[in-house]
Amino acid sequence: AQSVAQPEDQVNVAEGNPLTVKCTYSVSGNPYLFWYVQYPNRGLQFLLKYITGDNLVKGSYGFEAEFNKSQTSFHLKKPSALVSDSALYFCAPGTGGFKTIFGAGTRLFVKA
Amino acid sequence: GAGVSQSPRYKVAKRGQDVALRCDPISGHVSLFWYQQALGQGPEFLTYFQNEAQLDKSGLPSDRFFAERPEGSVSTLKIQRTQQEDSAVYLCASSLGTGYGYEQYFGPGTRLTVT
Numbered sequence: 001a002q003s004v005a006q007p008e009d010q011v012n013v014a015e016g017n018p019l020t021v022k023c024t025y026s027v028s029g030n031p032y033l034f035w036y037v038q039y040p041n042r043g044l045q046f047l048l049k050y051i052t053g054d055n056l057v058k059g060s061y062g063f064e065a066e067f068n069k070s071q072t073s074f075h076l077k078k079p080s081a082l083v084s085d086s087a088l089y090f091c092a093p094g095t096g097g098f099k100t101i102f103g104a105g106t107r108l109f110v111k112a
Numbered sequence: 113g114a115g116v117s118q119s120p121r122y123k124v125a126k127r128g129q130d131v132a133l134r135c136d137p138i139s140g141h142v143s144l145f146w147y148q149q150a151l152g153q154g155p156e157f158l159t160y161f162q163n164e165a166q167l168d169k170s171g172l173p174s175d176r177f178f179a180e181r182p183e184g185s186v187s188t189l190k191i192q193r194t195q196q197e198d199s200a201v202y203l204c205a206s207s208l209g210t211g212y213g214y215e216q217y218f219g220p221g222t223r224l225t226v227t
Contacts, residue, residue, distance in 0.1 A: 002130035032213050043116075044155070044203065044218040051213045090158050098168040100145070102154030 002027045002095045006103035013081045014111050021076040023091030023107045032072040032094035035065055038105075039087045047089075050074060061085070081110045113137070116219035118204050124225045125194045133189045133222045137206030145216060146179055146191050147203040161187060162210050194226045206223055 004025045013019045025031060035047040048059025055067045065076045076089060091103040117136045125131050137144050143162055147155035148171075158177070160168040163184035172179070176195075181187040191198055201223050205216035 034215060036216075036218075043220045044205075044215065046215040049213070049215055090156075096212065098143075098145075098160040098162075098169070098212065099157045100212070100216070101157065102147075104154050105152075 002101060002107070004091055004093050004101050004103045006089075006091055006106045008106050008107065009104075010107045012109045012111065013060055015083055016080050019078050019081045019085070019108065019110070021089050021091075021108060023070055023074045023076065023103060025074065025091070025093040026072060027093050027095055028068070029096045031067075031072075031074075033065075033067065034092040034094070034100070035052065035059065035074075035076050036090045036102075037087050044090070047076070081108075083110045083112050086110045116203075116204055116217050117205055118219035120221050121220060121224060122223050122225075124227060126130070127194060127226055129194050130192045131194055131224065133191075133204075133224070135187045135189070135204030135206075136217060137185065138208075138217055141206035141208055141217070142184075142210055143207040143214065143216075144181055145205045145207075146187070146189050147205065148173075149201045149202075149203055149221070158189070158202075158225065161200070191224075194224075196205045196226050199224055205210050218226060226227075 020039045033050040036044045050067045058064045146158040149155045157171040161181040176192045179189045201221040203221045205218045207214040207216045
């Protein structure tokens with residue numbers, strides 16, 4: 001069965017510190033991996049994706065994610081967190097068909 | 113350019129009523145997706161259109177749910193005889209291409225409350 005796991009419901013980090021939001025997945029074939037962010041009262045927005053190539057992908061707002069095939073992980077990272085990064089983050093692997101599966105989400109709180 | 117729009121933004125329906133939710137995708141986007149998002153959960157896939165063709169409807173929870181995209185642009189999700197468990201936010205998304213490597217652009221959602 002194809003699945004995605006975001007093991008942390010919530011991540012708390014101080015402004016200026018690095019942040020990591022974890023994601024592991026189980027899909028058949030070559031994975032296509034996405035991160036989306038949902039700000040309060042706003043729609044889901046695309047952050048970044050891994051299709052092929054370099055394992056470290058860079059996206060919007062200074063975010064990056066590292067693809068690790070052996071660990072089937074695609075953790076989201078940012079070197080220095082901002083208060084404005086506080087939002088709900090979703091990891092979303094493509095399943096090889098038309099369906100994208102979304103994790104349950106990780107709420108990020110960045111404290112000033 | 114304009115993003116994905118959805119209407120209405122909020123809908124309250126009495127149990128047993130039929131509802132229709134509209135999605136206007138980004139112009140030129142071939143692919144269109146509908147999702148259901150329950151409170152505190154990630155979006156759950158409902159159905160997928162490539163132009164006017166509905167290629168995957170495996171996520172529709174029952175035969176009360178029906179979606180169409182007759183001209184390959186605007187799409188409507190219809191729910192017949194609404195039940196309380198249908199209360200959720202319904203998200204529409206579109207993407208430029210047909211492969212699953214394309215990112216999706218989401219609308220603001222329609223919050224459906226069934227009383």
